[in-house]
Amino acid sequence: MDAADLHRDAVVVDTHNDLILLVDxxxxxxxxxxxxxxxxxxxxxxxxxxxxxPICIEEQFQSEGALRRTLLLIERIHRLADEHADDVALCLTGADVDAAVASGRVALVIALEGAHAIGQDPALIHTLARVGVRVVSLAHFGRTFLADGSGLDDTSRGGLTPEGVEVFTAMERLGVVFDISHLGLAGVEDVLDRATRPLLATHSACLALTDSHRNLGDAQVKRIAELGGVVGIAAAIPFFIDATTPTADRVVDHIEHVAETAGIDHVGLGPDFIDDYYQQVFGGWILPPGLPTGTAPAEVARPSDLPKVTEAMLRRGFAEDDVRKVLGGNTLRVLRDVMGRPAD
Known part of the structure; x- marks a missing residue:
């Protein structure tokens, strides 16, 4: 099967696209x-x-405005699903995802990037789960009441706060998938020590290939795999992949490294398509401290570029079954095992 046919035939799962910000x-x-x-x-x-x-809360909303902003964006996703019911379906369980895909619709899954809406009230994770949130990270760049983000590794190495532990425990019990991307070093270790269910790194890459505080070390990748989890490669972010040559082949280098480190069953795609948002809203990238500026544009910059990853994997000798796993099969396994399935 050629690359185009394989890509069309495979189930493709993208674990991170910030499109709702641009819709808003x-x-x-x-x-x-x-x-x-x-x-x-x-x-x-x-x-x-x-x-x-993912619902990423802009800096101006991250204190008293976070909950309201989060709920408004969740409502917008619900309305998108209603407005385009022939093309998309909002999903609460793995079975919902399978049904949407079988019907030819795009399965939508609501996520929180940073969980700023929870503030210091862990009970709100239950509220957010009730309105459809199924994937959550506890920090973005910087600190929340729940955990430190990776941008603070040089100055603070705190793990989960007591409130963060409470939220994490509730997520495992409720069947909300934990997203380890953006956590600081101590937070990653804290989660991996506590986790009993598969989790995701929705949009990360390999520290062994690209030195960025947002990337995962080999030991962390192995521990995610031991839990049955998946690392989604952030193909659209040059400073995670390769600041000077962020090509589809370099994306495959990261895929290959995770596969060699932890096994082919533990790598997926989480491109982090946000370039169009930055270009439209700010006229270019606005980066937090600690990330390089002046990077080359990513070859995989929009969803329509994803077939380039399939082409590169086949060109590099990946078996068709392994390509299918990376494109979506591995992440589907986690969603089926955890999403909307309360722990025993």
């Missing part, structure tokens, strides 16, 4: 058709069958 941006400019005009064609062109939709 255009909504506020009285252009509510942005999802239909831009993102839906992009998802179809990229063969995306399952789209995890």
């Amino acid at each position: 941006h255009f909504d506020r400019r009285e252009q509510p058709g942005h999802f239909a005009d831009f993102w839906l064609p992009e998802l179809r062109a990229g063969g995306v069958d399952v789209q995890v939709l």
Whole structure:
């Protein structure tokens, strides 16, 4: 099977696309058709069958405005699903995901990036789960009431706070998938010491290949694999992949490294498609401290570029079954095992 046919035939799961921020941006400019005009064609062109939709809270909302902003964006995702019911379906369980994919619709999964909405009230994880959140990370860049983000590794190496431990424990019990991306070093170790269920690194890459505080070391990758988890490679972020040569082949270098380190069953795709948001809203990237500037543009910059990863994997000698695992099969396993399935 050639690359194009294989990509079309495989189930493709993207564990990180910030598209809801750009949808909201255009909504506020009285252009509510942005999802239909831009993102839906992009998802179809990229063969995306399952789209995890993270809610990233911009800095100006991260204190008293976080909960309201989060709920408004969750409501927008629900309305997207209603408006485009023939093309997408909001999913609460792995079975929902399978049903959506079988019907030819894109399965949407709501996620929180940083969980700023929880603040210092762990009970809110239950509320957020009730309204459809199924994947959660506890920190973004910087500190929350729950944990330290990776950008603080040079100054603070705190693990999960008591509130963070309470939220993490509730997530495992509720069947909300934990996302380890963005946690600081101590937080990663804390989670891996406590975890009893498979988890995701929704958008990370390999520290052994690219020196970035956002990337995972080999020991961390192995421990994620031991739990049955998956590392989604952040193919669209040059400073995670290769600041000077962020090509599809370099993305495959990271895929290959995870496979060699922990096994082919523990690597997936979490590109982190956010370039269009930065270009539209700010006219270019605005980066937090500790990340390089002046990087080359990523070859995999939008969903329609995802077939380039399949082409590169086949060119590099990956077996077809292994390509299918990376494109989505591995992540589907985690979603089926955990998402919406309360622990015994």
